[in-house]
Amino acid sequence: MEVVISDRSAALAADAVEALVRGNPGAVLGLATGSSPLPAYRELVRRHDAGTGPSYDGVRCFLLDEYVGLPPGHPQTYRETIFRELTDALGIARDRVASPDPADPEHAGPRYEETLRAAGGVDLQVLGIGGDGHLGFNEPGSSLASATRIKTLTERTRRDNARFFGSVDEVPRHVLTQGLGTILRARHLLLIASGAAKAEAVAAAVEGPVSASCPASVLQLHPHATVLLDDPAASRL
């Protein structure tokens, strides 16, 4: 695992995405939502608008996770979020952005795994980390070999994500998430974390034992994982 402590995480993450797409215009990007990757997404959009980025016409995207129970088109669905924050601005057609289907949560997992396989798998998976070490929506206790499936959120994660909603009561209880086994199949994992609130989870993920009690510790099992941290997020290493 490569750990980079830098105040230029957004630029470094954007460099990694652009280098991949320049080398492989048909690359498959795995995209996380949440606040951690946002500065990197803004940097990609800024470069695209400035005319210095690559063409994203041939790129395909796969979302890491999605809420179950929000009406289609709700601004806090991860699908709408990623359109708004990244893919529309990069000119990636919406039908090239795949996500697990919350309308059919029972079958969505296996179908999503099949779509991922048919696309050849994810080349670069962007990840954040939850304050409890969750990856995607794989909460502590998730099987290290898990596939895309429906999960129930912990109260802590619902509270953490309440800032995107009017109140915690509006945060869905169920989600679909790529499993830890799914995430590990991506060819390059790029985890971005910033702020002291992530320091403990980052330390457990990077230096603790590989354990379901810290789902992000699976990065230690991956042959090509990069962790981009600012100083506060690295403060417990």
Ligand code: GLP
């Ligand atoms: C959510 C998402 C994760 C994300 C995590 C951290 O629960 N499902 O993919 O990594 O929160 O979010 P943030 O980056 O906003 O701290």
